[in-house]
Amino acid sequence: MKKFFKFLGIIIILIIGFGIVYYFINNEALPKGKKGKEAEALANKMFDAINHKAYEKTEVLEWSFRGINSYKWYKQENKVEVSWDENKVILYTKNPQKSKSFVNGNSVDDKQLIQKATNYFYNDSFWLVAPYKIFDSGTERSIVNYEGKEALLVTYTSGGSTPGDSYLWILDENHFPTSFKMWTSIIPIGGVSATWSDWKKTEAGIQLPKKHKLSLFGLEISMGNVKAYNPKANDLADKILQAIKHKNYKNTKFIEWSFGGRRSFKWNKEKHIVDVSWDKFMVNLYPADIEKSTVYFEGSKQEDTDEKVVKRAWDIFNNDSFWLVAPHKLYDDGVVRTIENIENETALRVTYTSGGTTPGDSYVWLLDENYVPKSYKMYLKNGRMNGTPATWQDWITTESGTLLPTNHTFANGGELSMGEVKGYN
Incomplete structure (x- = not known):
């Protein structure tokens, strides 16, 4: 038994050591950007490239997150159907007290379930529509020189479930986003990147990502069968x-x-x-x-x-x-x-x-x-x-x-x- 615990201790030490080494090798400091007219101009070019006007008019979006959480978002009505396991929540984002929760199809009065759906929605919708949120209230934009090209750093000073997070958008020659690097409270390593390159053109005229691949251990996030229509x-x-x-x-x-x-x-x-x-x-x-x-x-x-x-x-x-x-x-x-x-x-x-x-x-x-x-x-x-x-x-x-x-x-x-x-x- 002593040998087992000794062996287990060695494994734990090795894992911790690997984690420390991995952190110091891969952790990046948040870059310093320059705010002002140039940053706003770059953000507007990105906004035009992704056809934000069509997004503003989009009525319904559908997707899933990693095959676990499913969504039907009536965007103009500020209403979302959030489903996972045996649970379903009708979430009113602008009027939370109207929200309703269900378990196995039966109505239940469960505020914790509604809060859980709210947290899910803020996180999972960000992975769907983050490029369209760069001018949200409480955002700051700055321009960064990244590998010899202009990149857009967006910091969320308020709103959502994790205010204070920053994202560095990497753009192609047409100012269309291809990936971003993250500095967030939920991921301890700064500068983890995620692709925004597997896009689907929807009926509503906007493009939505079908999946993302993270630099962190090659993790992949599936967005399911994404849809947007009117x-x-x-x-x-x-x-x-x-x-x-x-x-x-x-x-x-x-x-x-x-x-x-x-x-x-x-x-x-x-x-x-x-x-x-x-x-x-x-x-x-x-x-x-x-x-x-x-x-x-x-x-x-x-x-x-x-x-x-x-x-x-x-x-x-x-x-x-x-x-x-x-x-x-x-x-x-x-x-x-x-x-x-x-x-x-x-x-x-x-x-x-x-x-x-x-x-x-x-x-x-x-x-x-x-x-x-x-x-x-x-x-x-x-x-x-x-x-x-x-x-x-x-x-x-x-x-x-x-x-x-x-x-x-x-x-x-x-x-x-x-x-x-x-x-x-």
Whole structure:
């Protein structure tokens, strides 16, 4: 027995010794950063890179933490469903006294359970959305030179469950976070790093991490099946599509229209081939396979296709068709839908994150009492328009049974006619 305790003592001493050595080798002092305009500018670049505007509008986030704690966060309502083991807590983050706790589905009055859920939420949500919290109340930002590059040091002086913690964000060339180094009360070693590189682009237009890998013994934190979406915005979009008979639009085979009397179109929508005509040109355009397109000049087919003319036709079609069918494109790939309040009316903001000729543009749709679009405000990425309004008026029901607009009016009184609009099969 004495030999056993002697052996156990040696093991304990070795573990302690290893821990001390590991601490002195890996512990890093908190770097000193410089506060001020440069730090704020770097933080704003990071904020723009992660699309914080979409995060602010996000309605629901879902994730789990290490496969143990599960969450459904109704962010706009400041309400979270926290679940672990046989426990579930409906947590109201801004009004804790309203919180409710359940065990095996039965309601219980357990304040300790609610506090435990609160602590879980603060910790586990930080691992999900920390990049979006760099401007939270009680934060300080400073700029640090880290390995020859600018890094952002964020210190939480208040709030959350561990005020006083600091995080050094390492950014890529686009100011997108790839990792951070931590100085926290819960981890005794300073400078432990964690990756922020395994991202998932969500329906709400924001990116969320699927997992993190720590430098501390290679530990990995899984965030489960992360989701972010906007059900209220989707519900409003669905009402718009129903109002404009979108199902009939999907089945429409041919659409014809003109644009301000300057250009005309005949679109074989079923095969996605369109005749684009302007001046003396007509292009038989294949938007999805542009090399198959052919060019006609004064009615004669060009033997050598002019690529510039084809590109011109492609640009024209993308622009001019948008003014005809944009309300039918609310669920296109790369589209983010969010709720807006404009002039005391509930409106739908649609942001195009990819596709078309100007990804990044957004449009806020104002609706009539039947959810038919009556106008939109335009916000173009290039800055040329920042809330510029245009009407969507004189809707017709086409032969194919869908609704399409025939005219638009701008704030300066200018008008844009879509000509004789047809939709048929």
